[in-house]
Amino acid sequence: MSSEQTLVVVFLRGGADGLSIVAPVGDDAYHRARPSTRVAPADTIDLDGYFALHRALEPLHRHFVEGRLAILHGAGSADTTRSHFEAQDFMEHAGDTGGGWLARYLRARGPASSALDAVAIGAVQPESLRGSPGGAVFESIREFAVGGDDPALLEHLARLYAVDPGPLGAAATVTIEAARRLRALRLVDEPPANGASYPDTRFGRGLREIARLVKAEIGVTATTIDMVGGGLGWDTHFLQAQFVPDLLRELGEGLDAFWRDLDRHRERVTTVVMTEFGRRVAENTSFGTDHGSGSVMFVLDENVGTVGRRPAAVESGWRDLSDERLVGPGDVPVTIDYRNVLAGVLGRHAPGLDPEQVFPGLRSANAS
C-alpha cells in the first residue's frame, strides 16, 4: 500500500452553529437561551452527559464511539469582525498573511511533485490554496478534459502559456498536466466501495470524486471541499431549527459514505471539518441566531490519537454556558485554536514539519 497521506478539508461556509451540531443539552442555560432553536434532548444522542450529538448526525456516532472521530467544541480563530468573509479569509490564510495555509503546507513539503498535489472541489480556488505551487480545481473528474482530449491543442496551449511568468502560466501548467494525468481516471467509473451511498448534492458528489482520487494513488496531498448546503445554508439567522436537520443529515451521510467508500485506503486519509465561526448563544427574534465565535470542529482519522486528539471524548475548554462564561455580545468562547488542531494533523502527514512554516506566530500564541 502506498504511504502517501491525503488531507481532506471540509469547510462549512456560513458560520455553522456548534450548539446545534453537538448540543450542550446538559446545560440549563442552553435551553433558556434557545427557546426555539435548541435541540431537544430527545433529538440527540448522548456523548458524555453534557454534550450530545444531533440525531441527524447519527451516521457519525459510531465513528466517535469507535475512536476515530474527534469532536472539538469551542474551536475557532482570533478573528473578531464576525464577518463571514473576513473570518473565512483569516482562517484560510491563517492570519493576516498573504497566502493560504494549505499553500504554505505544500511549499513546506518541498517542490510540487505533481499538478494534483492539491485538488479543490468546486469552481474557484479557495483562499487556503492561495499562492499554492500546484492545485487543480474541478467538480468532476469526468469533465476535466480540454477539447475532447486533443493532444495537439494541449501542446499549442502549453506553448502559449509557457511564456507567462506569473500565476497564470503556473495555473496553465497545472491544468494541462492535470488533464493529462486524469485521462486514465476519467475512463473508469467504478461504483463506490462497500455500498457507500453519497447524498446527491454538490457536497456528496464532490466527496465521491475525492475518494476516487485517493484510491487512484496519484499523489494527492490535500483536497478541499465546501459544504454550502441547500436552503439557507449554515448562516441560520432565521428559522434555524427548520433548516439545521437537513444540513446535518447531508454532512453526516456524506462523511460516512466517504469513509465507507475509502475502504482499505482509510489509513491514509484525515478529514477535518471546520467553519469560520459559531453563532450567538441567545437566539434573536426571528427564531435564528446571529454571528458568534467558538464552534465545532471534527477530525475523522482511523487513529485520531496520532493527530494529537483524544478519541471518544468531546474536547472543549468550556462546560458552562452561563452568562459570565460567554464572550463579546454573548458568544461561546474560542478555547481551542483551530490552528493547533490542523498542526496536529500535519504533524502526522509530514513528520518533521515545523508548524511555524504553515502557521506563523502559532508558537508565540500558544506560549501567551
Added chain:
Amino acid sequence: MPDRRTFLREIGWGGSSLVLVGLAGCDRANESLLALLAPEPEGDRRPPDGAGIDAVTHVLNRVAWGPRPGDYRRVEGMGIDAFIDEQLHPETIADRRCELRVNEIETLQLPRGELYECSPAELQRDLARAKLLRCVYSRRQLLEVMADFWSDHLNIAAQKGECRWMRFADEREVVRPHALGRFRDLIRASAVSPAMLVYLDGHDNKVVHPEDRPNENYARELLELHTLGVHGGYTQRDVMEAARCLSGWTYGHDWRRFFTSRVAFDPERHDRGEKEVLGIRVPAGGGADDLDRLLDILCAHPSTARHIAAKLVRAFVGDPPPPGAVSSAAAVFASSGGDVRATLGHLLRSPEFAERRGNLFKRPQRFVVSALRAIDARTNGGAELVVHLRRMGQAPYEHPSPDGYPLEQEPWIATLLWRWNFALDLVRNRIPGTRVDRDALAGARPSAGSGWDAPYRNILGRSLTPLEREVLSGAGDDALALALAAPAFQWH
C-alpha cells in the same frame, strides 16, 4: 444577409456594417427588422499594430465589455473623451436594437406581484438572459458594466424564500435605475427592496419587547459590505445599534390576492429607544425615519467613500488598487455627495486609468462576453451559455453569499480549463443558441495569406508576438479558438 466578405471586413479586413448570422424562427425576422432600424455606419480602419494595447482598445476593454467589430472605428472617430462622456450618460444613447431584443423577454415587464405567477427557474433564466444580451449588445456599455458591479455589491442569492421571485425585481428597481446615480439613493432603494428585506432578514428584524434581540443580519452586511467596509471603523455595538434603527420594516405578499406585494414599516415592531451609531446619536421616537438617519450617517462616512472608491478602482484600474487613485476617487465621491457618475468620470480620465492597460484578469463573465463581442457571435443569452459560465464559477445571479463574485483575480485563475473549452465550443459552433459565422471565420485561417493576423490584432488590441504568430499559424481551424484561449485574451 450580408455575405462572407462583409464579415471579413468587419473582423479585420476593414470596417463594415453589422453582421447577421442566420438564426432560427422569429429571431431571424427580428434581426432583419433590426438591421433596417439601425444600420451601422460604413468605413474602414487599420487594425491595431502596436506592441502594447492601444488607447482605444483599452477604453473599450474597461468602459465596455470589450470591443465589438465597428466599436474601434467609432471610438477612434469620436475621440476617447467623447466616448467616455457618452457612456456616462446612457440616457442619451439610442439602444433600440438591444431593447427590442431584451423586450422579447416578457417577464421583464411584469409587476412585482405578478412575478409570483412565474416559476423561479424561469425568472432566473430570464434575468441571466437579459443580463447577457445587454452586456453583449447594448450600446450603453458602461451602464451594463456598472449594473453588474452593483449587482455584485448588493448581491442577493436567489435561492432564499421569496428572493426566488423578488431578486428579479431588485435588478430593475434598485440596481439599474441607480447604477450611475447617487450612491445614497441606491442604498436607500436596496434597504427597502423586497428581495433584500427577505435575503438578509430585514423583514423579520423586530423589537416588540425592550429586551428583544433584533436580527442583525442586514445591519451587519449594510455596514460591512454595502457602506463602510469591514475595516471601516465600526464595532459590534454599531452593528447592534444599526439593527435597532432598522427594526420594524416588513415585506408582505398576500397569496390570496395575487398582485399584492408590499413593503411597509410597522411601528409596533420598531425599537423606539435612542440609538447611537458611529458616535452619532439617533434620537428616540424617530420611527421609520431612523432608516434615513442611519443611511445619512453611513453614506456620508469617509470610510464609505474609501470603500466604494477602492472597489471601483479595483474594477476599472488595477488590483491591488493603486492608493493614489483610491484617494482621489474617494475625494470626488465625498465632495460630490456620493455621485457615482462624477466619481467614474474622474476615474476614467485619471492618469492611473490611462497608464494601466491589460493588467486586470477577466472574470469569467467578462471573458465570455468579450469573446462573443470580439468575434461578433450571435447569441440568445440562453441556458447553454450559462452552463459554461457556471463551470467557470460565475453564472449570473448565482453567487451564494452577500459579498458578490470576487473582484480579485486570484480565485479565478484556476478556471482556465473551462475558458479553453468555451473558446473551442464557441468557435466550433457547439453552443446551442449561440452561433458564429464559420464560413467567415474560415477566412481568419493563417493559410489565408498575408494580413491573416488582422482579426487577431483586433481581438488583442495589439500586434501579435512572434510566439503567438507561430502557434496560431500552425493551428489550422483552431487558430481563432486558441486566440480566445490564449493568455493575452484573459486580461483586459
